[in-house]
Amino acid sequence: MNYQVNEKGYYGDFGGAYIPEMLYPNVEELRTTYLDIMNEPSFKKEFDQLLRDYVGRPSPLYFAKRLSEKHNTKVYLKREDLNHTGAHKVNNTIGQILVAKRLGKNRIIAETGAGQHGVATATVCALMGIKCIVYMGEIDIKRQAPNVARMKMLGAEVRPAKSGSKTLKDATNEAIRDWINNPVDTHYIIGSAIGPHPYPDMVTRFQSIISEEIKWQLKEKEGREHPDYVVACIGGGSNAAGTYYHFLEEPSVGIIAVEAAGKGVHSGESAATSQLGKEGIIHGCKTLLMQTQDGQITEPYSISAGLDYPGVGPLHSHIYKTARGEFYSVTDDDAMAAGLELSQLEGIIPAIESSHALAIFNDKKFRPEDIVVISLSGRGDKDLDTYIDYFKL
Numbered sequence: 001m002n003y004q005v006n007e008k009g010y011y012g013d014f015g016g017a018y019i020p021e022m023l024y025p026n027v028e029e030l031r032t033t034y035l036d037i038m039n040e041p042s043f044k045k046e047f048d049q050l051l052r053d054y055v056g057r058p059s060p061l062y063f064a065k066r067l068s069e070k071h072n073t074k075v076y077l078k079r080e081d082l083n084h085t086g087a088h089k090v091n092n093t094i095g096q097i098l099v100a101k102r103l104g105k106n107r108i109i110a111e112t113g114a115g116q117h118g119v120a121t122a123t124v125c126a127l128m129g130i131k132c133i134v135y136m137g138e139i140d141i142k143r144q145a146p147n148v149a150r151m152k153m154l155g156a157e158v159r160p161a162k163s164g165s166k167t168l169k170d171a172t173n174e175a176i177r178d179w180i181n182n183p184v185d186t187h188y189i190i191g192s193a194i195g196p197h198p199y200p201d202m203v204t205r206f207q208s209i210i211s212e213e214i215k216w217q218l219k220e221k222e223g224r225e226h227p228d229y230v231v232a233c234i235g236g237g238s239n240a241a242g243t244y245y246h247f248l249e250e251p252s253v254g255i256i257a258v259e260a261a262g263k264g265v266h267s268g269e270s271a272a273t274s275q276l277g278k279e280g281i282i283h284g285c286k287t288l289l290m291q292t293q294d295g296q297i298t299e300p301y302s303i304s305a306g307l308d309y310p311g312v313g314p315l316h317s318h319i320y321k322t323a324r325g326e327f328y329s330v331t332d333d334d335a336m337a338a339g340l341e342l343s344q345l346e347g348i349i350p351a352i353e354s355s356h357a358l359a360i361f362n363d364k365k366f367r368p369e370d371i372v373v374i375s376l377s378g379r380g381d382k383d384l385d386t387y388i389d390y391f392k393l
């Protein structure tokens with residue numbers, strides 16, 4: 001089974017580039033150049049240096065002793081929450097800003113849900129002195145206020161998306177509209193493993209540093225490169241893609257994906273795409289997508305802004321369809337409880353997105369000798385208001 005994208009941009013039945021004609025030159029320029037750019041020694045050198053000195057990589061692989069005791073298995077946390085800007089998103093924005101510079105672009109646009117990708121984009125634009133516009137749903141602007149302030153402080157313009165559910169999907173629509181209107185000078189930094197080819201592959205490659213590091217870190221700590229399981233939450237799927245990447249073709253490593261079930265998979269208020277989705281096209285790619293009988297996209301819901309998306313990236317649809325991974329759906333309540341548990345057992349307040357991955361212990365029983373690596377994709381600072389309201393702190 002192959003989990004690399006093929007020449008046409010497909011993972012099995014999923015992927016491709018379904019784009020309006022106006023975007024074709026931009027996407028084609030990227031498609032024909034991205035691998036050459038990423039393979040240039042000068043690119044690699046700059047990327048590695050920034051990841052090390054600016055982002056603070058490698059991020060630690062932390063053995064969570066008390067969490068392990070509680071769940072009677074060996075749990076390691078991949079600490080993407082300790083990256084500069086507080087999440088995995090910056091691995092990708094560093095990579096893409098370097099690509100954009102080499103393509104001669106002087107204006108960056110991005111979409112954001114939780115605001116972490118927006119902050120990571122605003123950050124690299126400040127670093128490079130490039131103009132930055134971030135589209136964000138009106139609801140997300142309210143629930144992720146600290147990140148909105150950070151983006152503004154970094155010099156970015158935050159434009160509200162007021163249509164639909166006023167969340168990530170709608171912000172993405174606005175960003176695509178902007179790109180169509182500004183095709184020459186603008187690069188669109190997509191923040192997840194979604195979008196038209198080559199975005200899912202490009203984002204996955206930038207995020208694959210996560211599993212590259214896990215391999216040698218685990219070798220140092222446990223004497224073996226391969227854990228028994230890797231676990232990650234899935235919004236569009238970038239932290240998951242990066243966490244799985246170097247293990248996908250290694251059948252001894254179990255792949256576990258955790259989606260947001262919101263108020264319950266069948267409550268009508270969820271974002272459990274693998275359970276509810278059917279093949280469809282969203283934001284430039286063919287993938288699993290929550291939709292009505294007649295193909296209209298269903299409005300998603302999750303307490304977590306970063307998982308509040310009606311699709312998953314095409315790699316994940318392929319992993320699901322080929323049964324390479326196990327998919328679980330976690331409700332708001334279970335995720336919040338898991339976030340509180342990590343805070344009080346390990347002294348780490350996770351992003352609510354990551355709390356979904358941490359809730360895996362409700363659904364899956366591991367053996368005491370299993371090594372389970374969980375992607376701690378982000379820190380909880382941005383979510384304090386939501387935690388405060390929920391737990392009446």
Ligand SMILES: Cc1ncc(COP(=O)(O)O)c(C=O)c1O
Pocket residue numbers: 087088113114115116117191192193233234235236237238239240305306307351353354377378379
């Ligand atoms: C901390 C954190 N984790 C996970 C996600 C979900 O995105 P992805 O599925 O692309 O990793 C987000 C999105 O904003 C996030 O901020």
